[in-house]
Amino acid sequence: MTASLPIAVDAMGGDRAPSEIVAGARLAKENHGIDVVLVGRSEELTDRGDLEVIEASEVIAMDAEPGSSVRRLKDSSLVRAAEAVRDGRASAMVSAGNTGATMASALLRMGRIKGVSRPAIATLLPAPGTTPTVLLDAGANAECKPEWLAQFGQMGAVFAQDRLNIPAPRVGLLSIGEEPGKGSPLVKETYAEMQTVNWGAAEFIGNVEGRDLLTDEVDVVVTDGFTGNVALKTLEGALKNLMLALFSAMGERPEAAEAAAQLGPEFDQIYRFFHPDTYGGAMLLGVKGVCVISHGSSGAQAMENAIKVAAEMVEAKVVEHLTEAIAG
């Protein structure tokens, strides 16, 4: 029974590793009763309390070339974390480290689910007043084929069901116009491909646009990893810069600054709502195991959330459901 296995946490990955990672792992255990095993250099994990450690002597740097690092650094925390899942010592892996190396470790050590052409990164976007929107691929595959994108849609639908409890997710294809004929050649071919796919309980609703991402118009948005990553970073930048501009404007007039101070709880609420850390990281869909990828800048709370998501996804049997959806 997978749920009794611990979550393997890459203790060495992330801008604030190992201290914040270890702190997040402890929070996950204390606040949610989740069993966690740290992966890394035990001598550097002195604050680990009673958490167990899987030894790994090497660390893949945040800016290292993913493929060659994973092949070369066989005793790295990322590779060992993926192996722990493969070998049945852990139920899932979580890392805030090098995203490309996390994907490569998971792909090479766990392997692909049968029938999956390419794993994709699924991320959640906050949508005011409704469930978040699943965006995939958020950056795993800079260049895609129509069949891969259609499969991303199937995997994203399963993820929306298991992660967000949406029974019949609406799947949209990101384009530059709603009509079927709009978009790049890739999008047009993908549109045709997506009309032939078995969607199970989900539904393909056609093209959607960038302005639909944070709304209730769609549940799962499919795009290639290049466009998805640009859209994701554009969103993050827009939200940050709008908030900064607002605070700057409010600082210019004394009465405004006073009124703004009254709005502390509301600004805090909005900040949290739109902050990526709130959503517990992205998930690599299509590998034989749960792999959660947290922001490189993750602090303890972001890691706690990411570990909680990983445990929930194990519990929800998302890998089994993905396997069934792709086989079906």
Next chain:
Amino acid sequence: MTASLPIAVDAMGGDRAPSEIVAGARLAKENHGIDVVLVGRSEELTDRGDLEVIEASEVIAMDAEPGSSVRRLKDSSLVRAAEAVRDGRASAMVSAGNTGATMASALLRMGRIKGVSRPAIATLLPAPGTTPTVLLDAGANAECKPEWLAQFGQMGAVFAQDRLNIPAPRVGLLSIGEEPGKGSPLVKETYAEMQTVNWGAAEFIGNVEGRDLLTDEVDVVVTDGFTGNVALKTLEGALKNLMLALFSAMGERPEAAEAAAQLGPEFDQIYRFFHPDTYGGAMLLGVKGVCVISHGSSGAQAMENAIKVAAEMVEAKVVEHLTEAIAG
């Protein structure tokens, strides 16, 4: 002398045509002394005051297929507006109508600047505390070649000089990582191409990311029309949804609603700063004439701004400068 010619305004194009378009044209004349000629059905332009009209009996619908419409509707306001520029009866054209048909009219009637592979749509993105960022292509070419993108960079640099008075614009290539090796095959090839281009006073600064769009990191961001349009609409949606979420949050607590009411001027300032209408529309770069494309939803003030931008671009001799940059 081009500056003495009127600006041709497509009176029939846009969701709020003709009334708001005509009102905007009158504002441009009254507030800025800009000579305007309306293009459309004079019998429907009863509020035109003393503005002159170039007769055009047909209208290209907002959702019509661009290419065939322009070929078929030879007496449409869009086609006649482009012809007015070609024939020396107007110095520039402005339309809030069908974007694809506006591009097609300008391209087919004015023709391309010698050496230009493909015209591109340049749009301005608000960057708090600094000059706006030029984004191109914002949607003219869903699929691009590396050489086209490099040329978009050259044209964008000229536009930044003439429109934003930036003497030495920093040109960046939109990608999913700052390192030269990051991105799609198109981006990697374009990077190499952009290193060989003659930048004049401008400078190619390498890859930039979605989060840089609204910042002072870069002046001109080059991308294909698919990615550019997705980024633009993602930005518009993010700003709208963040503002909505903020207002909604502030309405839940009576003290917050009171404080928010005090911040009216600041919210208004931010709203205007980020609103697309403030920037006077996008410009089609690479055709033999000034062609300004305003939002389909443009009201009188957006049209006034767009007409003012068109007049300024004629005055700045942007077409001459583009011609020199591409020839050089």
